[in-house]
Amino acid sequence: MRGQSRITAGAFVPDEGPIEISETVVDIPAVRLGARGRVDLDKETVDLSYDLRAGDAARFASLLPGVRWSSLTVLGTAKGPLDHPTVNATLDGGALAAPQGAAETARVVVTATPNGPFADEATKIAATVEAQADGVKFADDRLFSLGRELRLSAAAVTTPKGVTDVERAELWLADVRATYVGKASPDAVTGRATVNAGDLSTLSGLAGRDLAGALNLSSDLDVAFDMSKLEVSVDGTGSGLKTGVPQVDALTGGSLRLRGGVSRGQDGSLTFRGLDARGDHVLVTADGSVTDANADAKIRAEIDDLALVDANASGRATATADLTGRLDDLGLKALIAVPDGKVLGRALEKLEVRVDAGKLTGDVTGSLALSGSLDRKPIAGGARLVTEPSGARRIENLDIAVASTTVKGAVTALPGGIATGSVAIDSPDLSEIGALALTELAGALKGDVALSEQNGAQRLVVKLDGQNVAAPGAKLGALKVDAAILDPAGKVTVDGTVSGSGIVASGQAIDTLSVVARGAPNGMDVALDMAARGSSAKAAARVAYAPNETRIDLSRLDLAGGGKTAALNEPATVRVGAGAVAIDAFSLRAGEGGVLDVSGTAGETLDLNMLLRDLPLALGNAFTPGLDMAGMAQGTARLTGAAAAPVVDYDFNVAGLSIAKLRNAKVPALSIATRGRLEGQRVTTDTKVSGAGGLEADVTGSAPIGEGELDMNVRVRSLPLALANAFQPELGFGGRLEADARVAGPVTAPNGTYRAKVVDFTSVRARGVAPISVDASGELQGARVTTDATIAGAGGVRATARGFAPLGKGDVDMAVNVAELPLSLANAFAPDLGLGGVLRGDLRSAARWTRRAGPTTSRSRTSWPRPPRASRRSRSRPAARSKASGRRLSPPSRAAASISRLKGPPRSATARSTWTSRSASCR
Numbered sequence: 001m002r003g004q005s006r007i008t009a010g011a012f013v014p015d016e017g018p019i020e021i022s023e024t025v026v027d028i029p030a031v032r033l034g035a036r037g038r039v040d041l042d043k044e045t046v047d048l049s050y051d052l053r054a055g056d057a058a059r060f061a062s063l064l065p066g067v068r069w070s071s072l073t074v075l076g077t078a079k080g081p082l083d084h085p086t087v088n089a090t091l092d093g094g095a096l097a098a099p100q101g102a103a104e105t106a107r108v109v110v111t112a113t114p115n116g117p118f119a120d121e122a123t124k125i126a127a128t129v130e131a132q133a134d135g136v137k138f139a140d141d142r143l144f145s146l147g148r149e150l151r152l153s154a155a156a157v158t159t160p161k162g163v164t165d166v167e168r169a170e171l172w173l174a175d176v177r178a179t180y181v182g183k184a185s186p187d188a189v190t191g192r193a194t195v196n197a198g199d200l201s202t203l204s205g206l207a208g209r210d211l212a213g214a215l216n217l218s219s220d221l222d223v224a225f226d227m228s229k230l231e232v233s234v235d236g237t238g239s240g241l242k243t244g245v246p247q248v249d250a251l252t253g254g255s256l257r258l259r260g261g262v263s264r265g266q267d268g269s270l271t272f273r274g275l276d277a278r279g280d281h282v283l284v285t286a287d288g289s290v291t292d293a294n295a296d297a298k299i300r301a302e303i304d305d306l307a308l309v310d311a312n313a314s315g316r317a318t319a320t321a322d323l324t325g326r327l328d329d330l331g332l333k334a335l336i337a338v339p340d341g342k343v344l345g346r347a348l349e350k351l352e353v354r355v356d357a358g359k360l361t362g363d364v365t366g367s368l369a370l371s372g373s374l375d376r377k378p379i380a381g382g383a384r385l386v387t388e389p390s391g392a393r394r395i396e397n398l399d400i401a402v403a404s405t406t407v408k409g410a411v412t413a414l415p416g417g418i419a420t421g422s423v424a425i426d427s428p429d430l431s432e433i434g435a436l437a438l439t440e441l442a443g444a445l446k447g448d449v450a451l452s453e454q455n456g457a458q459r460l461v462v463k464l465d466g467q468n469v470a471a472p473g474a475k476l477g478a479l480k481v482d483a484a485i486l487d488p489a490g491k492v493t494v495d496g497t498v499s500g501s502g503i504v505a506s507g508q509a510i511d512t513l514s515v516v517a518r519g520a521p522n523g524m525d526v527a528l529d530m531a532a533r534g535s536s537a538k539a540a541a542r543v544a545y546a547p548n549e550t551r552i553d554l555s556r557l558d559l560a561g562g563g564k565t566a567a568l569n570e571p572a573t574v575r576v577g578a579g580a581v582a583i584d585a586f587s588l589r590a591g592e593g594g595v596l597d598v599s600g601t602a603g604e605t606l607d608l609n610m611l612l613r614d615l616p617l618a619l620g621n622a623f624t625p626g627l628d629m630a631g632m633a634q635g636t637a638r639l640t641g642a643a644a645a646p647v648v649d650y651d652f653n654v655a656g657l658s659i660a661k662l663r664n665a666k667v668p669a670l671s672i673a674t675r676g677r678l679e680g681q682r683v684t685t686d687t688k689v690s691g692a693g694g695l696e697a698d699v700t701g702s703a704p705i706g707e708g709e710l711d712m713n714v715r716v717r718s719l720p721l722a723l724a725n726a727f728q729p730e731l732g733f734g735g736r737l738e739a740d741a742r743v744a745g746p747v748t749a750p751n752g753t754y755r756a757k758v759v760d761f762t763s764v765r766a767r768g769v770a771p772i773s774v775d776a777s778g779e780l781q782g783a784r785v786t787t788d789a790t791i792a793g794a795g796g797v798r799a800t801a802r803g804f805a806p807l808g809k810g811d812v813d814m815a816v817n818v819a820e821l822p823l824s825l826a827n828a829f830a831p832d833l834g835l836g837g838v839l840r841g842d843l844r845s846a847a848r849w850t851r852r853a854g855p856t857t858s859r860s861r862t863s864w865p866r867p868p869r870a871s872r873r874s875r876s877r878p879a880a881r882s883k884a885s886g887r888r889l890s891p892p893s894r895a896a897a898s899i900s901r902l903k904g905p906p907r908s909a910t911a912r913s914t915w916t917s918r919s920a921s922c923r
Contacts, residue, residue, distance in 0.1 A: 003029035030059040070095035084114040104135025174202040188224040209244030233261030250308035253280025297323040312438045315341020330360040344435045363387035377403035391415040403432040424448035443469035457487040477502020491545045495519035535561035535621040549577025562618025565591035608639040628660035648678040661726040668692035694718040714741040732764025749782035763828035770794040816843040
């Protein structure tokens with residue numbers, strides 16, 4: 001509503017007869033509504049036409065978050081009795097977008113004809129809806145970026161309470177068609193639904209994963225939304241299916257047959273009617289019923305090979321479940337079996353897991369039994385579950401052995417959620433239980449956990465000893481835990497120690513770690529001592545719980561790394577409560593005088609200030625020693641606004657920045673100066689990078705976080721290509737890059753210009769090739785890029801490329817002239833090619849590139865002129881042959897064949913290419 005609003009009304013009101021409304025306009029900044037026509041108060045009728053035009057979508061941001069449009073209008077009429085006119089409306093929208101997707105245009109036509117007053121619950125309203133949207137795209141839609149058509153056609157009779165008789169409802173999206181006929185209400189649906197899809201990839205965006213294949217499915221439904229009643233029958237087939245879930249795709253093999261039904265009555269009874277789902281390598285069936293009088297249902301599942309589910313397992317698996325008894329005293333007998341298989345390369349034989357349970361719908365009781373062998377060592381044991389009249393559930397007689405590993409104990413879960421009892425584990429070789437869990441484990445672990453109740457809270461006493469424990473992504477040379485933990489899910493208090501050594505996690509190594517906690521009334525004292533690769537961190541704090549907040553008083557924080565030290569200026573306090581964190585004062589001072597100050601609050605709204613002054617980056621090595629950072633940082637940052645959409649103003653300078661990888665690649669230290677603002681979904685920056693040897697680059701402008709408009713300038717005066725060696729040392733790049741670029745427009749289709757120059761490029765992979773230079777310029781034009789590039793070097797090396805190519809799919813038109821080019825240059829980027837020799841010639845290519853397809857969908861017309869007939873002497877030299885067919889390949893063909901093997905399936909294309917070979921050889 002912010003801004004000027006205006007209401008204009010014009011009407012003729014006679015002594016008798018209808019009121020004539022010439023024009024009434026309500027014009028507010030967000031929307032314009034116009035109406036005209038007549039209202040007859042004597043006859044109680046109306047005959048009006050109206051139009052509505054929405055304004056800037058940004059004005060609706062709080063009401064419709066994430067929804068945008070370039071135009072949105074509604075035109076319509078209302079004719080008939082005042083209390084139940086016939087309403088017609090046509091909605092048109094342009095450039096519509098929401099978080100779920102977008103459409104270039106959309107039109108929705110609605111008619112509603114009531115047979116009585118809207119206030120009468122017995123009134124029936126005949127309604128039709130015709131909708132069409134073009135250029136439809138979804139948020140995660142990579143396969144169909146150009147969009148497609150969506151249509152909806154429906155006719156129904158409904159009531160003011162929403163009870164609806166759907167005469168027809170049809171939805172089309174590309175070649176997917178869905179229909180529904182039946183009844184619907186706010187409480188239930190009863191009818192028939194069908195889905196026919198020739199290509200499920202159309203729905204990839206909706207599903208948020210890549211789909212493929214065809215599906216034909218029909219279903220009869222009688223379902224109450226509160227699930228008090230459920231009757232569903234299905235009949236369908238699928239072929240060439242891909243769900244984006246590798247395990248499901250492997251089990252079905254792309255083929256699916258689904259039939260049968262399931263029913264649930266108001267009394268909870270359940271009936272399976274020949275339910276059968278099967279793919280190429282999996283089968284699931286269910287038949288029978290569970291009623292008040294009798295339960296006799298059987299569920300079966302078979303998997304041909306567990307390797308289809310997990311590559312670390314193999315072997316056929318079966319599962320059976322028999323439901324017995326009756327609904328109020330339901331029993332279950334289940335068996336999971338793997339007769340002969342492997343897990344992580346270990347033999348798994350005659351594995352059986354048996355469950356025998358009773359009273360599933362009440363006080364559950366039952367037993368679990370394991371049997372079989374792992375690497376010819378026994379798997380045995382089990383446990384029993386008992387539910388007491390009080391509601392407490394006991395797991396008793398827990399005694400499981402997997403080869404040399406044992407787990408024993410008993411646990412009782414009380415109705416209030418607190419558990420009592422104890423569990424002990426003794427595993428001289430964790431790889432044994434890791435094999436059953438399909439997880440690579442190693443080392444030894446022994447200990448126990450005792451559970452009890454203390455003052456109405458859960459208490460755990462944990463004692464563990466581990467040696468050379470390893471799990472994916474982590475290793476522990478030694479681990480020792482001896483601690484009592486009170487109320488772990490609430491105001492946790494720890495009394496004890498945790499220590500470890502030889503710790504490696506997420507690529508970071510810690511030599512020693514010790515955490516000591518001492519419980520105190522309503523809190524605890526905590527001390528941390530950590531050392532890693534010459535760096536260390538020591539901290540001490542007191543945690544105090546109060547009714548409205550948790551207070552953390554940090555009395556000590558000492559950091560050391562890279563020969564630098566830092567410590568707290570004075571004790572710091574952090575208060576947590578009421579959905580916010582308040583930092584009263586945190587000030588860290590480096591031994592050389594540098595300072596880090598943080599203060600303010602963080603919660604739903606932010607008000608934080610950060611100050612850096614000559615702070616050594618080496619202090620960060622105490623937490624990430626593998627980086628081996630060096631340099632000094634200073635600057636400020638202020639965070640304000642809502643936490644969901646913060647505003648950040650920053651200004652930082654870093655001098656002498658380096659890390660171990662850059663130093664190993666002989667890249668000199670860098671200096672970075674950056675300032676800017678992050679507001680909403682947009683960041684504005686002015687960043688400069690400089691270093692020894694003339695390195696200089698800067699980036700200015702603004703960019704969106706996600707979709708939006710770009711406005712960026714990039715300037716590189718000298719950038720060592722050896723920077724790439726820091727991340728892939730085998731590249732052995734040398735030389736430098738000089739470039740300028742200007743990019744503007746939407747992220748999805750930006751425009752801009754660029755000029756780039758590579759000076760004295762070398763690579764250890766391209767042996768024997770003298771340094772070369774590359775000079776390129778061109779434009780970025782939305783979905784394509786133009787280029788005018790020249791490669792030059794000593795010994796007459798020269799090649800040019802001019803034309804344009806698509807970014808994704810589109811037209812390509814490129815002319816390449818090669819005076820002389822060492823083929824071993826390609827080895828710098830794809831060493832497996834192993835190319836040698838030189839290439840000379842001309843290439844002209846015009847093509848239409850479409851989305852990636854299978855190997856058989858390439859349609860190309862390529863002319864390779866026959867080279868001059870070789871002399872007898874030249875013909876005697878070894879010639880390259882196709883390993884697949886033994887055919888001789890011309891030099892360009894051999895190179896293309898090698899490249900295609902690297903790149904995988906080709907893109908679908910219709911191309912025209914010509915090659916004139918003056919002199920070429922290829923090893």
